[in-house]
Amino acid sequence: MSPNFSIAEENYIKSIYHLQQASESVSTNALADHLKSKPASITDMLKKLHAKGLLNYNPYKGFRLSREGNKAALIIIRRHRLWEFFLVDQLHFNWEEVHEVAEELEHVRSKKLVDKLDEFLGYPKFDPHGDPIPDSNGKISVQQQLPLSDLPINKQAIITSVQNQSSELLSFLTSRNILIGTKLEVKRKLPFDNSIEIKFKNKQSISISEQVANAIQVNPL
Amino acid sequence: MSPNFSIAEENYIKSIYHLQQASESVSTNALADHLKSKPASITDMLKKLHAKGLLNYNPYKGFRLSREGNKAALIIIRRHRLWEFFLVDQLHFNWEEVHEVAEELEHVRSKKLVDKLDEFLGYPKFDPHGDPIPDSNGKISVQQQLPLSDLPINKQAIITSVQNQSSELLSFLTSRNILIGTKLEVKRKLPFDNSIEIKFKNKQSISISEQVANAIQVNPL
DNA sequence: TTTTATTTTTAGATTTGTCTAAAAATAAAT
DNA sequence: ATTTATTTTTAGACAAATCTAAAAATAAAA
Numbered sequence: 001m002s003p004n005f006s007i008a009e010e011n012y013i014k015s016i017y018h019l020q021q022a023s024e025s026v027s028t029n030a031l032a033d034h035l036k037s038k039p040a041s042i043t044d045m046l047k048k049l050h051a052k053g054l055l056n057y058n059p060y061k062g063f064r065l066s067r068e069g070n071k072a073a074l075i076i077i078r079r080h081r082l083w084e085f086f087l088v089d090q091l092h093f094n095w096e097e098v099h100e101v102a103e104e105l106e107h108v109r110s111k112k113l114v115d116k117l118d119e120f121l122g123y124p125k126f127d128p129h130g131d132p133i134p135d136s137n138g139k140i141s142v143q144q145q146l147p148l149s150d151l152p153i154n155k156q157a158i159i160t161s162v163q164n165q166s167s168e169l170l171s172f173l174t175s176r177n178i179l180i181g182t183k184l185e186v187k188r189k190l191p192f193d194n195s196i197e198i199k200f201k202n203k204q205s206i207s208i209s210e211q212v213a214n215a216i217q218v219n220p221l
Numbered sequence: 222m223s224p225n226f227s228i229a230e231e232n233y234i235k236s237i238y239h240l241q242q243a244s245e246s247v248s249t250n251a252l253a254d255h256l257k258s259k260p261a262s263i264t265d266m267l268k269k270l271h272a273k274g275l276l277n278y279n280p281y282k283g284f285r286l287s288r289e290g291n292k293a294a295l296i297i298i299r300r301h302r303l304w305e306f307f308l309v310d311q312l313h314f315n316w317e318e319v320h321e322v323a324e325e326l327e328h329v330r331s332k333k334l335v336d337k338l339d340e341f342l343g344y345p346k347f348d349p350h351g352d353p354i355p356d357s358n359g360k361i362s363v364q365q366q367l368p369l370s371d372l373p374i375n376k377q378a379i380i381t382s383v384q385n386q387s388s389e390l391l392s393f394l395t396s397r398n399i400l401i402g403t404k405l406e407v408k409r410k411l412p413f414d415n416s417i418e419i420k421f422k423n424k425q426s427i428s429i430s431e432q433v434a435n436a437i438q439v440n441p442l
Numbered sequence: 443t444t445t446t447a448t449t450t451t452t453a454g455a456t457t458t459g460t461c462t463a464a465a466a467a468t469a470a471a472t
Numbered sequence: 473a474t475t476t477a478t479t480t481t482t483a484g485a486c487a488a489a490t491c492t493a494a495a496a497a498t499a500a501a502a
Binding site: 087090091092093097100101104105107108109110112113116117120 | 308311312313314318321322325326328329330331333334337338341
Binding site: 227229258259261262265266269280281282 | 488489490491492493496497498
């Protein structure tokens with residue numbers, strides 16, 4: 001059913017998707033920069049993607065993904081973010097080093113593979129950078145994620161990911177039972193060092209530094 | 222250090238590796254058949270691989286991989302078989318359907334990814350089809366693997382893989398503590414139904430059918 | 443040992459994706 | 473409102489990988 005795109009096409013689709021989040025319409029030059037390519041090459045590919053119905057394209061004016069193009073982009077982004085999650089969560093990569101590898105893995109086309117991987121990983125909602133992972137229908141979770149340091153006082157939240165994957169931090173968090181899925185709220189923010197006092201559901205409270213609070217991503221309930 | 226090959230080059234290297242196992246020297250036509258390509262295309266690529274020092278190539282006479290070519294082939298085969306193992310062992314693919322997906326995954330080049338995957342999987346020695354997985358130095362385990370049904374009576378062996386990945390079979394085996402790594406020996410083969418009586422290290426004995434014994438791969442000690 | 447058949451290689455064309463350099467369109471500046 | 477600068481597109485070339493058709497080399501058969 002859904003057509004197969006070349007690796008080059010997939011990279012264009014993905015880049016356009018990201019660029020059009022930030023601005024109404026995407027320009028040839030902006031895309032050339034983003035892809036480290038030359039404007040002439042971009043124009044060539046734009047014509048191809050336009051011919052395939054993936055693009056709303058007005059020469060000289062700019063372009064965006066069509067409905068079809070957006071669907072294709074979400075499939076690629078789903079693959080990318082699931083692989084990133086796998087690399088950090090299962091293979092214990094540092095979160096800084098996963099992007100490059102995921103750039104390659106995202107082009108493996110099998111839908112069955114991606115859906116089984118999703119199931120294996122427990123249907124994660126966010127990748128290790130905190131970006132939402134589209135589900136198998138291309139739906140992106142709208143629930144927001146923010147650093148624990150930005151969570152308002154007394155607002156309940158659930159930990160969705162940890163951004164700085166050093167093994168010291170991880171073992172520190174594990175030893176304190178601060179895990180993905182843990183429910184907590186912020187009781188106090190100390191102004192002199194920005195440290196934060198958090199309270200768990202079981203009433204236990206501990207204090208963590210600003211740096212740690214920055215690395216913990218939470219989803220307010 | 223080790224050079225990067227295109228996907229096309231990798232597929233040629235891999236095919237030559239497999240063909241040269243069966244015969245002294247590989248022919249252009251044989252490779253064309255294997256790659257579902259045309260002889261003229263093969264010749265073109267042979268020149269390229271020869272120029273890169275991956276091939277011992279006498280025009281019109283035949284070719285084999287050079288030492289370098291062999292090294293490259295083993296890296297690709299390692300990737301392929303590790304991914305196959307992952308797909309069956311972790312994502313519960315049926316062993317018949319993994320080849321196609323692994324054909325794509327094998328081209329993801331990151332050495333770190335492959336080595337971490339290997340560690341994650343517990344350094345498996347054989348893929349789900351019973352073929353040996355090269356280690357990170359390209360060494361292939363020479364220990365053989367054969368179906369439990371072919372194991373001589375009273376010979377100790379260790380289970381290395383299970384070939385027919387139906388969930389019924391898997392749960393049957395799990396419930397009987399027949400797992401990868403389990404040590405056992407065959408005590409009797411019943412001639413009227415070819416069923417097999419096996420004995421574990423803890424002296425416990427059970428009987429399994431011919432079909433099940435065929436699906437279990439073992440490595441004689 | 444010629445002739446015939448097969449295999450392999452060369453020659454030239456094609457597709458995909460890229461590039462440089464020049465032309466055309468749009469935007470900015472005087 | 474022209475001129476100038478910027479952006480985008482076209483034109484033509486190129487590398488990688490493939491193909492068809494023809495030529496050359498090798499192998500098999502008479």
